[in-house]
Amino acid sequence: MSSTKIKKGMDIYLRFLELIETIQDLPALDPLEQKIFDHIARTLRAEARVSVTDITSASTLGSSVTIHQRLKSLIAKGWIALGDTEDGRRKQVNLTKAAQSHLAKMSKCLMKAARSNDV
Structure with missing residues (x-):
């Protein structure tokens, strides 16, 4: 890869970082x-649902106790919400409207950063 392409890629990434710093919602x-949230978002994108059990069984995220603690924190911070399923013992994990809006804003920042280097 040429040094010009490398510099352009770095510029886009650094501009993106600057832009997302302005999002404080x-x-x-x-x-x-962040790792757990990203896992939830990717799973929801690929599948219609994700449950607490699905998340705690993902061994790469840590122990089930640690994951439960972090899920409670994500709920308290407004990133995710739990919903009921047809099996009352299982809880479905959903992104809040605020989290969905946050992801949309980040996407706009990425597109803006990429466009700013097209000139």
């Missing part, structure tokens, strides 16, 4: 919360 996530 939800409380910040710690690295593990």
Whole structure:
């Protein structure tokens, strides 16, 4: 890859980081919360539903106790909400409207950062 393409890619990424710093609509996530949130968002994108059990069984995210603690934190911070399923023992995890709006804003920042380097 040429140094010009590398620089352009770095510029886009750094511009994106600058733009997303302006989004302050939800409380910040710690690295593990971010990893769990990303896992939830990716799973919901690929499938219609994700349950607490599905998340706690993902061994790459940590122990089930740690995951439960972080899920409670994500709920308290307004990133996710739990809903009932047909099986009352299982809880479905959903992104809140605020989290969906946050992701849309981040997407706009990424597109703006990429467009700003097209000139």
